[in-house]
Amino acid sequence: MAESMPLWQQHRLQLESYGKAGYNFDPERSHEYTAANGWRIDDYETDLPAEAPGPPVPGGSWEAAREVLRNYTFPPPDLITGIFPPDSPLDNRTMVLRGRFLIFTFWFGVRISGLTDEVRTTPDGQEQVWGYNYRTLEGHFERGQIDFTVHKQFATGKVDFRIHAFSQVGRISNPFYWLGFKLFGRMLQRRFAHKSMKRMRAQVDAALAKSA
DSSP states (O other): OGGGSOHHHHTHHHHHHHHTOOBSSOGGGGGGOSGGGTOEEEEEEEEEOOOOSSSOOTTSHHHHHHHHHHHTOOSOTTTEEEEOOTTSOSTTOEEEEEEEETTEEEEEEEEEEEEEEEEEEETTEEEEEEEEEEEEBTTOSEEEEEEEEEEEETTTOOEEEEEEEEEEEOOOOSHHHHHHHHHHHHHHHHHHHHHHHHHHHHHHHHHHHHHO
16 A cells, blocks of 8 residues: 555655754855865766757757756666655755665655756856756765756757766765765766766657657
């Protein structure tokens, strides 16, 4: 019976618990979280189907990517599944992340802490940017922040999806888990990013084909 319930209802108690949890790092010191200070800095980018120059086209690639991002369906489910009430506001949303590796399943908490919806002026001209970041909560094996954004350049029509993150291994009391994360954590971070890029492209392509 329980397995037929939506995941967010199955894990309601975890969601409530993480909803009260604090971050496991100090966001106010983000300027200190650099490679020189022992933090991992990651940047990934992938092109999505281009649009005509100008602001985002209704029903186009940029809007399709925004919906994929909003629904958090781009992460590879064999690695990460985001669990949250579907009607919860995006801003300040708490999510339980189910991580899988080999025979292990891990549970982590994160919270969306900032939304982006703006026109930016860049060296290549104006671009429309939409996205959000989330930060790790107490109990997470890592500490840090990851930003997901979709961009549309007005001058060229180029659309892309970007991931930016800073992270560091957190406190892991179980020595077996600590060793496993030390050995495989970096590989899993990269696999998450590359698979997320691939899934974003595939889901945008599918949305555009459906609306054609």
